[in-house]
Amino acid sequence: DLVYLSMIESGFMPKARSPVGAAGLWQFMPETGKIYGLSQDRWADQRFHLEASTEAAADFLADLYRRFQSWDMAMASYNMGYGGLMGAMRRYNTNDYWALAKLEGSLPWETTLYVPKILAAAIVGRNLAAFGFEGVEPEPALDVAELRVPPATPLARVARACGKTVSSKDIEALNPELRAGRTPPQGEYPVKVPRERGADCDKGLAGARLATPSHDQHVVKQGQTLEEIARERGTTVAKLTELNAIHRGERVQGGTVLLVPRGALSSGGSHTTTEPGDKPSVVVTQQMFVYPDRTRVFYRVQAGDTLPQIGEALGVTVDDLRRWNDVDPSARLVEGMTLQVFPAREKDLSRVSVLAERDVRPIPVGSEEFFELHNDKHRARVVVTAKAGDTLASIGKKHGVSAGLMERVNRRGRNDALAAGDRVVLWLTPKKPKPAPAASPEPTVVGSAPDPAPTPLAPISAPVAEALPQLPQ
Secondary structure (H helix, E strand, C coil): CCHHHHHHHHCCCCCCECCCCCECCCCECHHHHHHCCCCECCCEEHHHCHHHHHHHHHHHHHHHHHHHCCHHHHHHHHHHCHHHHHHHHHHHCCCCHHHHHHCCCCCCHHHHHHHHHHHHHHHHHHCCHHHCCCCCCCCCCCCEEEEEECCCCEHHHHHHHHCCCCCHHHHHHHCCCECCCECCCCCCEEEEEEHHHHHHHHHHCHHHHHCCCCEEEEECCECCCHHHHHHHHCCCHHHHHHHHCCCCCCCCCCCCEEEEECCCCCCCCCEECCCCCCCCEEEECCCCCCCCCECCEEEECCCCCCHHHHHHHHCCCHHHHHHHHCCCCCCCCCCCCEEEECCECCCCCCCECEEEHHHCEEEECCCHHHHHHHHHCCCEEEEEECCCCCCHHHHHHHHCCCHHHHHHHHCCCCCCCCCCCCEEEEEECCCCCCCCCCCCCCCCCCCCCCCCCCCCCCCCCHHHHHHCCCCCC
């Protein structure tokens, strides 16, 4: 009767997904699935495998029954989690599901209804006529054969081998765990086909088994991007996404096996290199670190990266990363950040995508180079001397800089009174000079007096001249 738990979980829909990440007939969460042997990668997710997920669910429910010695409690725990149910039992001092279900706030409302739904479905399923379903005939069981199919074989090719009566959608429906429209590249894979077409399909795949593979495998390094892989393997991002069914915006995890066109060259190195003159600037801490037994590399943060993951990949600790980069271990990293890391010289970095020290331009924060970097971005750093009674707001107003930016740059309140001689920093955006309007010829009046010579302007004082940004030449 526990089969009706699957009915309540997924409606017997093999491809069912929940908003929180549960998947398949038995709605396994990713981590629970792994505990019970359901592997998940970009090629196959065994939570969708009909037999494998059912066997895992049976093992999971058997474990829960051994813990609670009650099928009602085992089913409730399947829904709300073992820890949550144990906590409710201790709080309300009962091990009876129905007693808990009556108590206010003891169980999630979904769990309160969950066990009754399963029992109701089982009662109806075993007594169809009594509930007016006497005309309903159960669908016949799937009659399939399993064939060993070569690595990275498109399911459309399997369908063609089976004959015109079998479509690629038929093969996909029988093998819902396959995610990319082809078998995994790591080795032969058992693919289900309609039993009546099994012999024809096996014969049709004989050529595929003998053919030379048209693709190679590439193991993605930690932090490696599709652009880097395409460059390294002499192909395009578009080809990689097509071959591997990569969705737009999808992040490819380190360790993932991707298909690349055969014949594409691989550099084989662990370091990403850059062209001379194209070195990215990386802002680093003021403190310098020198280790005789370590080497400095730079890791570019990808979406979803965490300090523990990066540290494990590079053989360093989270505290090391914090110290070397002035980062908060509890805060989320942002894609596009670049971390300086000092792994041991003997550390194997072949599975991590890093930049060598020679391939970047490290710039200590607060250094002259640091300020030049901002100047390169069309912002001029100007230092002025305050007079008694000045504030950041008043100085900023004179130079067209917002009070908020003045506070941000100088790290003090906009209305704090400044002492005479205080140095104040402004970041100014030079204004492009407006082109002079074309002079229109004016008629000359015979006998008119000539215009008086223009009065010369007073020279600009030195302090004011120093405060003005230099316009681009």
